[in-house]
Amino acid sequence: MLSTRILIIGGGIHGTFLARALTEDCGLDAGDVLVLDPVGRPVREWRRRCCIVGMSHLRSTSSHNMETDYRALRRWARQHGYEYDIHFREPYARPSVYAFHAHMDHVLVRSRIASRFVPGTAQSLSRTVTGWIVESEAGQIHAETVVLATGPGPPRVPAWAAETEIRHVYADPEPPRPDAGTRIAVIGGGISAWQFACRYAGSHDVSVFSTHGIRASMFDSDPGYLGPKKMSSFLEKPVPAREHELRTARRPGSIPPDLETMVRTHLAREQLSFHVAAITSARETSSGYELRTKDGARHGGFDEVVCATGFQGQHAPGGFIAQVARECDLPCSTEGYPLLQRDLSWAPRLHVAGGAASLVLGPTAGNIVGAHKAFRTLRTGLS
Numbered sequence: 050m051l052s053t054r055i056l057i058i059g060g061g062i063h064g065t066f067l068a069r070a071l072t073e074d075c076g077l078d079a080g081d082v083l084v085l086d087p088v089g090r091p092v093r094e095w096r097r098r099c100c101i102v103g104m105s106h107l108r109s110t111s112s113h114n115m116e117t118d119y120r121a122l123r124r125w126a127r128q129h130g131y132e133y134d135i136h137f138r139e140p141y142a143r144p145s146v147y148a149f150h151a152h153m154d155h156v157l158v159r160s161r162i163a164s165r166f167v168p169g170t171a172q173s174l175s176r177t178v179t180g181w182i183v184e185s186e187a188g189q190i191h192a193e194t195v196v197l198a199t200g201p202g203p204p205r206v207p208a209w210a211a212e213t214e215i216r217h218v219y220a221d222p223e224p225p226r227p228d229a230g231t232r233i234a235v236i237g238g239g240i241s242a243w244q245f246a247c248r249y250a251g252s253h254d255v256s257v258f259s260t261h262g263i264r265a266s267m268f269d270s271d272p273g274y275l276g277p278k279k280m281s282s283f284l285e286k287p288v289p290a291r292e293h294e295l296r297t298a299r300r301p302g303s304i305p306p307d308l309e310t311m312v313r314t315h316l317a318r319e320q321l322s323f324h325v326a327a328i329t330s331a332r333e334t335s336s337g338y339e340l341r342t343k344d345g346a347r348h349g350g351f352d353e354v355v356c357a358t359g360f361q362g363q364h365a366p367g368g369f370i371a372q373v374a375r376e377c378d379l380p381c382s383t384e385g386y387p388l389l390q391r392d393l394s395w396a397p398r399l400h401v402a403g404g405a406a407s408l409v410l411g412p413t414a415g416n417i418v419g420a421h422k423a424f425r426t427l428r429t430g431l432s
């Protein structure tokens with residue numbers, strides 16, 4: 050049986066950030082931390098998603114990077130010849146995906162954190178007198194302390210699509226690679242949908258179907274929650290009010306202004322078509338997929354239909370957090386968020402990071418800055 054002081058379950062942006070920061074910034078011995086992740090390599094899901102949709106720049110500022118120092122990415126890029134005009138986009142010096150990944154690779158090599166990764170999926174969690182036993186394909190792992198950083202949950206697929214062969218853009222390890230010239234319908238109106246549509250606009254016949262018009266917003270949630278301005282009053286509210294506030298503070302289905310410009314340029318050049326419509330059903334015909342909308346209209350002849358309809362949330366029923374809540378009898382809110390203490394503990398020596406910690410960290414919990422916030426909260430308890 051493997052044994053460790055701290056086991057982080059999930060090696061995405063959040064799990065990797067925490068593992069690196071705990072060892073590099075808190076002086077924990079590298080041997081004190083293990084990260085359990087299905088592929089056994091850091092930040093694979095994030096990279097895969099960026100690649101699938103062809104993202105060129107992050108939505109967030111370069112301050113939100115894989116080091117604890119907010120200036121680290123900009124400083125590193127300057128020292129390594131990354132031209133500001135090419136790799137940073139104003140406002141907020143948003144980094145190119147290329148520069149963000151190059152800096153992240155540098156941090157991963159320096160910290161040697163990949164050597165702390167164990168390939169495997171956590172299947173269950175049980176308490177012991179000295180901590181927790183995690184069951185996984187890698188065998189049993191005993192940990193004094195466990196941190197759950199299992200990501201945004203499974204992709205959300207609309208009910209009408211679940212009955213067909215239609216897939217979510219992030220569902221398969223191999224990304225969709227439509228042949229040139231094919232007709233693609235993209236379902237969704239957020240950053241993944243529009244990025245994916247723009248990636249194929251011009252070379253393919255792309256139609257986007259969204260229940261709402263184009264929503265431009267610099268951030269995916271109100272930036273007031275990055276600091277005490279909004280967080281102080283948020284934390285004073287009872288849980289149902291916080292759940293409500295999380296819904297109103299987030300801006301799902303929105304895209305940053307530069308992506309909006311790209312979308313509108315493609316639309317003006319007729320390289321994309323856009324329909325504000327709710328799809329209610331899809332069927333395969335001899336001439337491709339036919340989509341039916343709520344108002345009874347039919348749109349046919351699609352070679353491929355791709356859903357970019359978000360994620361279920363890491364606290365979703367059927368997710369690992371919900372399973373742990375059931376198995377270990379731990380409290381959740383009506384909407385399924387784990388009810389955590391201010392130090393992000395859910396039970397003694399069991400902590401939660403990422404979007405599932407939103408009731409304590411606020412609406413930015415699932416973002417890169419959420420990993421910074423989680424680390425600042427966890428560092429005293431864990432080091």
Ligand SMILES: Cc1cc2nc3c(=O)[nH]c(=O)nc-3n(C[C@H](O)[C@H](O)[C@H](O)COP(=O)(O)OP(=O)(O)OC[C@H]3O[C@@H](n4cnc5c(N)ncnc54)[C@H](O)[C@@H]3O)c2cc1C
Pocket residue numbers: 058059060061062063064085086087088092093094095098099102104106107108109113169170171172198199200201240241369403404415416417418
């Ligand atoms: C297209 C796109 C663009 C985004 N752009 C930005 C941006 O610019 N700025 C920003 O701040 N945020 C952005 N985000 C939001 C957020 O930062 C990312 O979704 C980020 O990947 C979340 O990191 P995570 O570690 O929580 O989840 P993930 O990256 O999904 O990692 C979670 C890991 O946990 C693993 N896991 C799950 N269950 C288990 C289990 N039972 N056992 C073991 N491992 C498990 C998963 O396999 C995965 O490897 C973006 C999101 C998307 C989709």
